[in-house]
Amino acid sequence: MIFLNVPAQQDKIIELLNNYDQDGLTFDFVDKKGLKLRFKTNATDLDAAAKTAKAAVKAEVWGSMLSFQAGFE
Amino acid sequence: MNNKFMDSLQNRLLPIATKIGNQKFLVALRDSFIGTMPAVMTGSIALLINAFLVDIPTQFGWDAIVTNMAWLAGINSLIFRGTVSVVSLIFIFSLGVNVAKIYNTDRLSSGIVAFSAFIISIGNSVSSTFDISKVKGDLAGALKGAEGISIHGHQMEVTISGLIPGSDISSNGYFTAILIGFLSAIIFSKIMNKNWTIKLPDSVPPAIATPFLSIIPAFISLYVVGIFITVFNNVTGQSLLDWIYKVLQMPLLGMSQNIFAVIAIAVLTQLFWFFGIHGGNVMAPIMEGVFGVALLANLDAYQHHEAIPYLWTSVSYSAFVWYATLGLLIAIFWQSHNSHYREVAKLGLAPVLFNIGEPVMYGLPTVLNPLLFIPFLLCPAVLSAVAYGATYFGLVKPVTQNITWVMPPVLYGFFATAFDWRSIILSLVNLALATFIYLPFVKMADKQDVVE
Known part of the structure; x- marks a missing residue:
């Protein structure tokens, strides 16, 4: 499970990661608790998956200026 | 504070931040400032080491240290001379490269074109005026016809040609570098993308073909700048750099x-x-483009033992303002009974001591937390006002050193002001203020915890 602590654009992030499928890596939204969005992933390296998710958000026009934390549990 | 107000404010701020974040020229400008960082930081460290080796020992009369370490101080001065003293030259290359990134064209050539364009736009001689009223004999007659020397009454002006004036390539040249950098690199990149280039056969290796492709765009770009500078100099009677420095910078x-x-x-x-918007990135054009230039001017003045020109720089914020989160943690440790707050404060303390706020920012959280909205904004206002006032009234020296951002609070101010001990008091006063500003809101969080 990876998580993103993100205060803004949560709906767009959920949509982006739910539809993410690159190099076989996928994310599925699990739940939202306050700022924390949790996603299931098929990746074995969760640290790398969290970094990929963060990079994917940062690559979006609406995501480039967001400040947020990505991690795994 | 109701959620409707917060949502409305967020909805207004997000598009602004997104626009700034995606404005390609502002991004190029920001990245160009950041691009100078390796050289600027090395020069700043050299200056700081010299403060240890020369300024502090001189203050306390430890002349032996100054004498014995003169060799190292000399090396540091060399480093400074090749970095901060010529920061406009470093920046202009960085800007040329970053503009080419926007247009997805040859970055190296664009950097070189911007660099050349900047040299075209600045002076190529250095003049000094001397008082010759006490000189006996016919100096004017003796020097008649000497190149670069003119005498008017008791003043002798000596002009040496073929030199780049140091003041033009220091922080004084920053704004000119921005204008000329954009002008030359945009012209270059657009012509490159129009394919107005010299075509070579496919058999020519890329290492040779690529610079050839850039010749016509570079030619046009540099001639446009050259013509513009000539017209400007003739019409106004002064250099573009002097004009921009006076009128804009x-x-x-x-x-x-x-x-x-x-x-x-x-x-x-x-x-x-x-x-939840990256404040540092959004404000970078102002923070680096204005307060960062003020910092560079202060660094330069400090190195040359001149009066410090600016009270407030980009590092002043880091030295005296941005550590308010530490005040929040002290308030929590001191008065909070909220178990979650105390747990996050324990985990967040070590990172916060090195100015890493994310664990507290998202753990507590402070972002989007209506309870902490007021102190979150009040702290920087009060802390910056107090620090500015202290500097303005001469209670603390202005910031003259560029310090790495992970320097712990209090030490940050001490180092940034070149070891002014009074900065320690200012930092502690600001820390106490941040603590007391957060305290009532931390107590309110206790009540909220009980209700929950």
């Missing part, structure tokens, strides 16, 4: 030194952070 930097501007920038940056 000085007034803009002067405005930045107003207490209301200092507070407004602090509050605005924090406001963006509160809504």
Whole structure:
């Protein structure tokens, strides 16, 4: 499970990661608790998956200026 | 504070931040400032080491240290001379490269074109005036016809040609570098993309073919700049750099030194952070383009033992304002009974001591937390006002050193002011203020915890 602590654009992030499928890596939204969005992933390296998710958000026009934390549990 | 207000504010701020974040020229400008960082930071460290080796020992009369370490101080001065003293040259190359990134064209050539264009636009001689009233004999007659020397009454002006004036390539040249850098690199990149280039056969290796492709765009770009500079110099009778420095750079930097501007920038940056927007990135064009230039001017003045020109710089914020989160943690440890707050404060303390706020920012959280909205904005306003006032009234020296951002609070101010011990008191006063500003809100969180 990876998580993103993100205060803004949560709906767009959920949509982006739910539809993410690159190099076989996928994310599925699990739940939202306050700022924390949790996603299931098929990746074995969760640290790398969290970094990929963060990079994917940062690559979006609406995501480039967001400040947020990505991690795994 | 109701959620409707917060949502409405966030909805207004997000598009602004997104626009700034995706404005390609502002991004190029920001990245160009950041691109100078390796050289600027190395020069700053050299200056700081010299403060240890020369300034502090001189203050205390430890002349032996100054004498024995003169060799190292000399090396540090060399490093400074090749970095901060020529920062406009470093920046202009960085800007040329970053503009080419926007147009997806040859970055190296674009950097070189911008560099050449900047040299075209600045002076190529250095003049000094000497008082010769006490000189006996016919000096004017003796020097008649000597190149670069002119005598008017008791003043002798000596002009040496073929030199790049040091003041033009220091922080004084920053705004000219921005204008000429954009002009030359945009022309270059657009012509490159129009394919107005010299075509070579496919058999020519890329290492040779690529510079050839850039010849026509570079030619046009540099001639446009050259013609523009010639017309400008002839029409105005002064150099573009002098004109920009007087008309744009000085007034803009002067405005930045107003207490209301200092507070407004602090509050605005924090406001963006509160809504989960990277305040540092959004405000970077102002923070680096204005307050960063003020810092470079202060660094240069400190190195040359001149009067420090600016009260407030980009590092002043880091030294005396941005550590308010530590005040929040002290307030929590001191008075909070909220178990979650105390747990996050314990985990967040070590990172916060090195100015890493994320664990507290998202753990507590401070972002989008209506309870902490007021102190989150009030702290930078009060702390910057107090620090500005202390500097303005001469209670603390202005920031003259560029310090790495992970320097712990209190030490940060001490190092940044070149070891002014009074900065320690200022830092502690600001820390106490941040603690007391957060305290009532931390107590309110206790009540909220009980209700929950």
